[in-house]
Amino acid sequence: MKVVGYADKLSVEPGAAITFMVSSEPGRFSAQLVRLIHGDENPAGPGYKDVTISSTLDGEYEGGEQKLRTGSYLRAPSSAELDGARDLTVQTWICPTLPSKAVQTIVSRGGADGFALRLEDGRLTLRLGSASVSVDQTVRAGQWYFVAAVHDAATGRVLLTLEPSAGATSGLGARLDTVVDAAPTSGAGDVLVAAEVTAEGEVGNFYNGKIDAPKIFTRALGDDELAALRDDADTAPTDAVAAWDFSQGIDTWSVVDASGRGHDAEAVNKPARGMTGRNWTGREMSWKHAPSEYGAIHFHDDDLSDAAWTPSFEWTVPDDFRSGVYAVHLTSGDHEDYVPFYVVPPLGRPTADTAIILPVFSYLAYANEQMLGPTGVYSGQLAGYPRQPQDKYVVETGLRSLYDRHTDGSGVCYSSWLRPIVNMRPKYDMPFLDMGEGSPHQFNADLHLIDWLEQKGIEFDIITDLEVHRDGVSRLNDYRVVSTASHNEYWSEAMLDAGEAYVNGGGRFMYLSGNGMYWVTALDEATGTGVEIRRSGPAQRCWDAAPGEATLSSTGEPGGLWRFRGRAPQRWLGVGSIAEGGGVGRPYDRQPGSHDPRAAFIFEGIADDEQIGAFPCLVNSWGAAGFEICQTNPKLGTPEHTVVLASARDFDTSDWGVFSEELQLSAIWDGEIRADMVFIEYPNGGAVFGVGSISWCGSLSHNNYDNNVSRVTENVFRGFASETLPA
Template identity: 35%
Template sequence: MSIQDHKPPGVIGYVTPLSARPGERLDFKISSLGDRAITANVMRLDCCDPNPLGPGLKSEQVEFGLSAVYPAREQKTYLGSCAFGELPTIPVTQDLTVELTVRPGFVSATDQTIFSLQDNAGTTGVALIIRNGRLFLKNLRSPAQLEDLDLSLKLKAWCKLEVSFSDGDVSMRTSHIGTSKIEETSRSFTGMRGALVGVDHICLAALWNGHPKDCYNGTIEAPRLSVASQEAPESGRTIIAQWPFTDSGNSEWVSDDIDPSLGLQLINLPMRAVRSSSWTGQHMDWKVAPEEYAAITFHSDDLSDCAWETTIALTVPDGMPSGVYGLVIDNEIATDTIPFYVLPGANSQRQKIVFLAPTLTYMAYANHARGNFAGPLEARVKDWGAYPHNPEVVGSFGYSTYNRHPDGTGVTISSRLRPIMTMRPGYLVYFDERGSGMRGFPADSHLTDWLTTKGFAFDVLTDEDLDRDGVDALSPYDVVLTGSHPEYHTRRTIDAILAYRQAGGRLMYLGGNGFYWKIGRDQTLPHILELRRAEGGMRVWASKPGEYYNQLDGEYGGLWRRNGIPPQAVAGVGFTAEGNFEGTYYLRTNESFAEELAFLFEGISADERLGDFGLSGGGAAGFEIDQACTELGTPEFVTVVAASEGHGSSFETTYEELLTPGVIDGGPRPYGGMRSNIVYGLDENGGGLFSVGSITFCGSLSHNGYDNNISRLLENCLRKFLSTPRRAGDPHAPSSTDTIPPIGSHSHDT
C-alpha cells in the first residue's frame, strides 16, 4: 500500500498505557496543527454510536483535575524501518568494502536506500540506492548528485552486492544467487572523493536523518565491512564489522560479531524470522536453523512507535470507578477523543461483572484502510457528524494487519503507540443500509451502554491486562463479558479464560469470530502485537511457508484451531461462516423448551423471531457467525438454545471447516449449515457458558428503548449467572456484595 502525503488532522493523539488503576499515570501524546494550545476534559464513554435512529452518542464528563489550557505542538510521524548504529573507526588510508545480500521487494521511481555510510545527522557520507531497479550512488553532501552504476537488481530475487571505496574510485560486483550471472563495474567518481571522511555510522534500509528517510522495501542479510589487510595485503581483507542477523528473536538490536558494543538499533520493528537466501525448506522453525533465517525484511511503512512527546500526563484520581473513558481535546480548529480504560483500584471491592475489552483485536484492526470510504460512507460520516478521519485519507499513522506493505506482503506488526483512528467514538466502518456500520471499539459500546442503562455495575479489564496478570485478573468476578469480536488472543489470555471457567467462572461470549487467530507478544514491548497468518483460515493475506513462527515470542502462529485450542473449547462455539455486513434472526430450538431452561426465555413468546432488528446490519445474527461442535471442544454441559436462519447468498463457510467443497470437517451438526448457534449451560463445577455466535448481536440490545427479546434474553441469562452461587469452597469466589438491579430497571433516562 502506497503512502501518500495528506493534510494531517487538526488535532489527534494517543495514550500509553491504554489502561490504568487509580493512582497510576497515563501519558497522552498529542499533535496540534500549528502548535495551537489545547483544552481537555475527561468523559465517561457510554454509547459511541452516532446513528440518529439509535440511542445516539452518550457520554458524561468526570472530574480528573485537568488544567484549563495545555501548550501543544505539531508532532511528526516518520514511517519506515531500518537498522542504524555506530561504526568502528575506518582508516582513511585503507579502502573499504561493504558486502551484503539483498532481495528487493518493490520497485519504484522513488529512491530506496539499501545502505548509507554516514555521519550521525546524515549530512555527509555515501548511500547506495535503488531507483526503478537500477543502482546508484548518492553523495550525501550533494544529495541531488547521483552516480549511475549501470547495474540493476531483479525484483524479488537474491543478489550479493560488493561495493568497494578507494578514495574517489568505486567498484561494484553483483552476484545473482541461483544463477551464474555476475556483473561488475569500476568507476572513478570525482564527486565521491573524500565522501567517506567523517563517516562514523551505518544505516541499513534507509538514510538516517534523525529518522528514517528514503526507505527500502526488501530483505537484507549478512552485511559486513572490511578493509585491506595492512599486515599481509596479498592475503586478503580484515573484517571490521559484521552483523549476521541470526538472532531472529531480538526485535530491537542486531549485534556486531566483531565488536558487540557497536550493535545496530532496529527502528520501527522490521520483520525478522524470515527466510534468508540459504533457506532449504527442510526447517520451518527459525529457532531450529537460525542460519537459514539470517535476514531482515524492511518496509517503508513500518511503524512501531510515533515517539511523540507527552503533552498531558494524567494520574487517575483515587476512587475513580472502573470503566471506559476518553480524553476530549480541542484546539479551536478540531477535536479528538482518545479512549482509555480505568481499571478497578488495587484494593477496591470488585463488581460481580467484568467487561473484557478486546483491545488486542482493536490493535490488529488498527487503521485498517478498506478501500470503501469514498462515496456513500463518506457522505454518511458527514451527515451524522461521525468521526471524520479515515486511514484511506490519512495514511500517516501506519496501517493494520489486514493491509499489505508496498511489496505486497501482509503487515505482521501492529502498535498502539500511534493514533488509532479506527478506535474512536463514532468511527464508521461500512455504509450499513440497515444500521450503523460500526465494528470494534465503538460497536462494543452497544454492550457497555446496555449494562449502564440496565443498572448492572461492572468493572473493565483489557486483553493486555489479562495477558499480563493471567487468571488472577478474572477470578474475583462472577461473570466475564466479552465484546462483539474478541478475535485475537495470546496463549496467556486463552489459558486465563479456560482456567477461569474451570474454577467455576461464567463466560458470556457476546460476539462472533472470537478466539480465532493466535498472536505473539513480548512483555518487554507491551505496545506491540505480531500476527503470522499460517496455514488456513479466512485471511486477506498468507504468511510465506517457513515464516509461521513469531519473532516476538518464537511460538507458532496461525489459527488457535491449528494450535490445538479451537474456539469451541473456549466459548462453546467457533467461527463457521461469514458474509456481507448484514444480520438476520434466531429461532428457538426444540431443546430450548426444556423446563430447566424456561427462565432463559421468560418474557419472550415461544414463536418469536429473536433479533430481527438492530443497529448492526439490521439483525442480531450476522456478518461473522459461529456454531457449536462437540468434536472441536463444545462442552457437554451446554445446549444449543437458538439457531439463526435466513442468511443471504453472500455467506460462505470458512475454509478451515471444509475438507472438500461442501464436506464439513467433523460431519453434520444438529444446527449446522449456514447458521449461528446460541448456547447456554451450567457446568457441574458451577461454571457457565452463554455464547451468541454473532458479531452483530450486541447491535440489537438498544432496539425499542432496550425493550426487546435480545435484550431480555441477555438480561435473563446474566441474572441467572449472578444469582447462582459459585461452587462451595471455590478459591476464586468473588468478594463483591453488589445487589442485582430489579428487572426492567434503567439507571438513567434513555
C-alpha cells in the same frame, strides 16, 4: 484530522499516570476528560452519550503539528575505528521487494559527507560524499543478490558487484570497476541499515525488502575475498569491523554485531524479523528450528511502531477513580478527536462482581484499517470512500492495520498503540458494514454493551486483553461473571489458558461475541506496546505469510488460526466461527434445549414461539445474528453436554459466505450456515453462555431497551451473578 492524539497506555490503574501526545495543526487546543457510554450516533438508537468528568487534565494547551515518520531501519553507533577509516568495503545480501522506488538505501553512515550503498531506480549505487556511481543492471523483485561495494581511497578505485543467487536466470548480475574522485569516507555518524540521513537532516530513503548479514570492512577487499564471502567459504575474511547477524535475538529489537567490535544495532519501527534468509532450504518452517536460515530482516518504508511525538500533558488517575471507558476529548475550533483509554482496578481489588473484557488486541488488529483504501483487499469497491475524517486521515498518512499490506505488497504483522488509532473512536463507523452504509464495529460497537449495562444498573469493572494476558486466570478469578464484548477475535495463548481455567474453576463466562478467539496473537514482550500475528491459511484472511514465515518472531509459536493448533473456541465455548455477511442478519429460533430446566432462567419472560432478535439492529441494520457468526461443531471440540438453546438459520447465501477454512477441494461444503446460542455447565458451578454473533450487542437498545435480546442478556448476567446458578 487537524487535531489527533494517542496515549502511552491503553489501560491504566488508579494511582498511575498516563501521558497523551497531541498533534494540533491549528496550534492551541483544549482537553476535557469524559466517560464514554454510547458512541453510536445512529438515530435509530439512543444516540451519543458521555459524561463530563472534572479532572486536573482539563484545560487549554499550546500545541503544534506533529508528523508521522514512517519507515523501518537499524541504527548502530559509530566508533573511532569507523570514523578514522578511509578505505571501505560494504557487503551484504539483499532481496528487494519494491525496486521501482527511486532511492532506497541499503547501508549508510553519516550524512552528505558519508557514504550510502543504495538502489537508485533499481540499480546498485554507491554514493561517496557528493559523488556516486551505479551499475547498469536493474534488480528484480523477490530475487536474492550478493552485493558489495569497495572503495580504495588512495587510488580512487570503486568496485560494485551485483550477483544473483544460484539458479537465477542469467544476465541479472552486474559489475562496475571504475575510478571516482571522491571525498574520503572518514567522519562521524551512526551506521544505518535500510535508510540514510538525507540532505535535510532527516532519516529517509527507506529500503523495501530483505537484507541478510551486512558487513563493513575498513579496507578494500580483493576479488578473491569477495568471492569467499559470496560462497560462505572457510577462507572468507573475518576482520569486519561490523558484521550484523540477524539470526540472533529474533524475538527482540536488538541486533547483534558478531564482529565483537561493539556495533550492536537497534531496530526502529519494527521491521519484520524471523524472515527466511538467502540460504533458506525449506526443510524447516520455523526460525526456532533453524535460526541460521532466518538471517534476514524485511524492511518497509511504511512501518511505524512509535510515532515518538512530544508529550502534550500527563494525568495521574485518582486513587478512587471508577473503572470504565474514558477518553480525552480534544478540540480546536471545529476540529476534534477522542483519545480513549480504560481504567482498570488493581489485581485482587475488584469493585464489582462482573467484568467486561474489552478486546484491545482486536482493536490493535483493526487499528487504522485500510481494507477499502489504497493497500486494502477491497480497494475501490465502495463509492465515496473515504467519507469520514478518520478514514481520510488513514489514507493521507498511510497508516496500516494488520488487515493491510505494505507498499511492497507484503502483509502487516505488527501493530502498536504508540500512534493515533483513529478508528478506535466513538462516532466512527466501519464503512463497508450495513451494505456500505457503515455501522459501528469493534470499539464503538462495544459501547453498545457499556450503554446497556449502565441502563440496566448492572455494576461492572472494565479489564482488557492486556490484564488477562499478563495476570492470567488470577485476574478473571476476581469476578463471578466475565463477559466479552462484541468481537474478541485476537487472543493469546495465555488468555486462552486463563479462560479455560476460569470456567473449569467455577467462573461464569458470557461470550457475547462472534468470530472470537480466532487468530493466534502475541503481545510483543520486548516492548510491551503492541501485538503480532502471522496470517496463514486456511483461514478467512486478507494476506498470507510467505513460505517459512508463519512463525511469530516475538514468541516463536506457530501463527495462523487457533483451530489448527487444536484450540478451536468450540472446545470451551461450544461455538466457533462459521460465516460472515455484510447485509441483514437473522433472528434466533428457540431449540428443544431451551426447555432444559437448567436453562429456564435464561428465557424467563420469553414465549416459546418468540423469535429472538427479529427487529432492527445497530450493526448490519437487522437481526441479532449478524456480520460474523458462530456455531457448534463436535469435530472441533464442542462438549457433548453443550445445550443448544436457539439457532439462527436461513441466511441469504448471496450475501453470506462460509469461512474458507471450512472448504475443501474446489470450495466444496455441505454444511449449514447457522448461528447457535449455547449454554454449558462446568465443574464447581462454572458455566458458559454464548451467542456467537457480532450483532447481538447492537440489538440490546432496540425499543428503548425493552426487547427479548435485552431480556435474555439481563437474565444471564443476573443469573450468573448469583451464588449458585438458578435451577
